[in-house]
Amino acid sequence: MTRRIAPLIPALRRYARALMKNPAMADDLVQDCLERAISRWHQHRVDGNTRTWMFTILHNLAVNNWQQARFRGVHVTIDDVGDAAFSHPPQQDENLHLQDVMAALEQLPDDQRSVVLLVSVEDLSYADAAKVLGVPVGTVMSRLSRGRERLHQILAGAANGTVENPHGPALRRVK
Structure with a gap:
């Protein structure tokens, strides 16, 4: 299982960072994706494409985050504001x-x-x-x-x- 998942992590992180626009949230998303994939490995088809399955999990988690964010609003930490506002x-x-x-x-x-x-x-x-x-x-x-x-x-x-x-x-x- 880990031999099939581990090589996908850089691509999953890249996709998550582009989707989430926030490195910390993207890393959390990838972590959630990996946890879900490992805990539900028994649902993965043996003849199925692991890469497609992992990207599907990640994408669905991102969509869930977007839907939740619409109700909660955008969360911005003080560290993020400080870096963006003061460093050029x-x-x-x-x-x-x-x-x-x-x-x-x-x-x-x-x-x-x-x-x-x-x-x-x-x-x-x-x-x-x-x-x-x-x-x-x-x-x-x-x-x-x-x-x-x-x-x-x-x-x-x-x-x-x-x-x-x-x-x-x-x-x-x-x-």
Whole structure:
């Protein structure tokens, strides 16, 4: 069991950090995922894909956290506020681009962000991403297409110095 789970931990942490936007919450999410996988290992199919199963557990836990957060509000520790408010270290161009991409990912709706991360970052197939998310493959493909297009728009706007409309593109009347 541990031989099959341990190699997945870095990918699970990467996906969790991108989903949760908070390293501590992401680590807690991965811990919960590992605990759930180990305690329910008997439910894992022998012929099943362990990677897909683990990402499914992680994603479902993240969705539960998002739903709970809507009722509770956002929790911010004093340490997080202090670091963000008072530290401005010099950034390299590479770090700035990475920050732009991460900020653009955060602007995507949760369903699009999840698909983009699973397919583009974690290299899951469309079929595996569909299993993780519990949606049809066609839905994965359309969300991925919309998510990539939206990322492109956001990043193009950031490169031009324009501010993106958080509600999406404005509608235009065509006669």
